[in-house]
Amino acid sequence: MNAPATKVTPISGFPELLPADRLLELHFLDVIREVFELHGFAPLETRAVEPVERLLGKGGDADKEIYGISRLAGDDSGRDAALGLHFDLTVPFARYVLENAGRLAFPFRRYQVQKVWRGERPQEGRFREFTQADIDVVDVGELAPHFEAEMPLVIAEAFGRLPVGEFRIQVNNRKIPEGFFLGIGLTDVVTTLRIVDRLARVGPGPVAEMLVESGASEDQARLVLELAGIRADDLSFVEAVRSLGVSHPTLDEGLEALSAVIAAGMEQAPGVLVADLSIARGLDYYTGTVYETQLVGSESWGSVCSGGRYDSLASDGRTTYPGVGISIGLTRLVHLLVTKRGLTASRSTPAAVLVAVNDEESRGRSRAVAAALRANGIPCEVAPSAAKFGKQIRYADRRGIPFVWFPGAGDDGGDQVKDIRSGEQVDADATTWECPAADLRPTVVPPPA
Known part of the structure; x- marks a missing residue:
């Protein structure tokens, strides 16, 4: 007796490539890995799961994104903590550093290419399961600021070897908006940053309304938007910020740090690194320089590579391991190049x-x-x-x-x-x-x- 036919139904947000497109993705991965290793980053792989408690404490709205895991048969023993699939590679990397600090040589440079999972609404270029390719540098106690300039320069080299066309790496420093907001009297920095982070998706009008609803005055909202509108591929952004007439020590620190990154970009990757003061990054653990990367002509895709500095993500209460990292959304990048720009591989098999x-x-x-x-x-x-x-x-x-x-x-x-x-x-x-x-x-x- 034949078994009844089972209808195969796709699950949205979990992409599966055809062979030619997978070969294209592997080519991208080969190039990226080669560049990472040329810069001395060591390969690393961490487990797919972390305690939910740790994931919840590290990522802004992460509670809306985490996939919890459990055995179908259940486990009433209570011996295992609630576990969730990691939503990025930075949080598990920070945990790994804490667990293995005694066996690592600092500053520790690693690259990591793995699947991550996010329970967000699937849409074009945004998935529930996807591959990230990360690089990070962590140190003990203090992290030299020159590493913040190194991250985007490594990405610029990798992207320069890939058929992605012209691209821009947008750079900001979280201390600039933080100091600016405090300087104009906005003390809820986290909420303001999260609102500004939506600027590219919803536009200045809705962002201004959300700022006012969160407690800002109309003048404060206007100044926030004026700051977010500053963009330059040279050091002129400093004077543009100063012209807004706001002062604060944290703002000064951020301008100095961002100037160093942009100056390095002007020297080694002219026109690629851009100071963009609208870049906020929604994850709470970022404390300094932040990055987003867009392909020129396809800005509506959003960022295909992002990251930033984090000073307290890895800490055991006695010692802190500050770090900085940047992550290529490999699945997102390849998907958009395949579907929007028609890239593919020359054949659907490795066989010649x-x-x-x-x-x-x-x-x-x-x-x-x-x-x-x-x-x-x-x-x-x-x-x-x-x-x-x-x-x-x-x-x-x-x-x-x-x-x-x-x-x-x-x-x-x-x-x-x-x-x-x-x-x-x-x-x-x-x-x-x-x-x-x-x-x-x-x-x-x-x-x-």
Whole structure:
């Protein structure tokens, strides 16, 4: 008796890529990892779960985003604390530092590429499950400010090697709005920052209304928006802030710190780092420099890479480990480039060669050819059936495989290889044949002009 058919229903917010797009994502990941390692960041992986209590205390509105986990059978023993899936990689990294401080060399530099989970409403480019690629530096007691300039410069190098087009890394320092708000008499800094953080999504009018509703006067709301409107790719932002006539020691500290970051950007990545005083970042643990990254021409996508400095996220009550980090939303970035800019990989398989099969009795010879090609680092696969050669060639063409290898097709009984794009077919030896470098691995294919 046949089992009843089960309808397969997609679950929104949990993306699954087709092979060509996954190969594109892996290419991005390879480039990003290479750049991270070139800068001396060590790889790290942390567990997927953290105590819910820890997650709740570290991320603003995180309680609305955390996925709790439990066994279907239940556990009444009470021995295990409530656990949740991590919503970012910074909170578990801070915990990891505390647990392993005695075995780490500081300043500690790490990169981490893992899945994270957020229980937010799925929409274009925003998912419930996605991959982040983070770098962080933490130290004991104090963290040198030059690390705050290093983070966006590493990202600028990585993005410069990827087919993302022109991009801007927007930088602010939380001490600037904090000192500015205190200087104009707004003492609820956290609430004001959260409201300003919505500026790009809802616009200045609604933000001004929310500020007034939270207790600000109309003049205070106006000044907040004037501060958020300041943007420059050089040090002119300092004078623009000063012209608003507000003073506070914390504001001075923030302007000095941000000036150092922008100055480094002007020297090493001109035009890429931009002082944007509207950048607030909603997570409460940020205390200094904050970053967001947008692709030019696609600003409506929002940020594809963000982060900032945190001074008290990792602390055991005696020792504090301040840090700074930045995170690429890899799934978000690739999804938007695929769906909006038409990027894909040149083929849907790593294989550069399909080894044809003359008949099933001779499949062993085809397997031997494939083994010889793989020994030389050439990805290949053996044809799934001994169909007519035309059908085997069409199979390769559908998958984007550029070459088909024919065992015994030469006049002397040797092998031949065919470039199915040009039709050229030549004698070849699997132990010495070299695949053209451009065809050895899948490449990024830009959209038609």
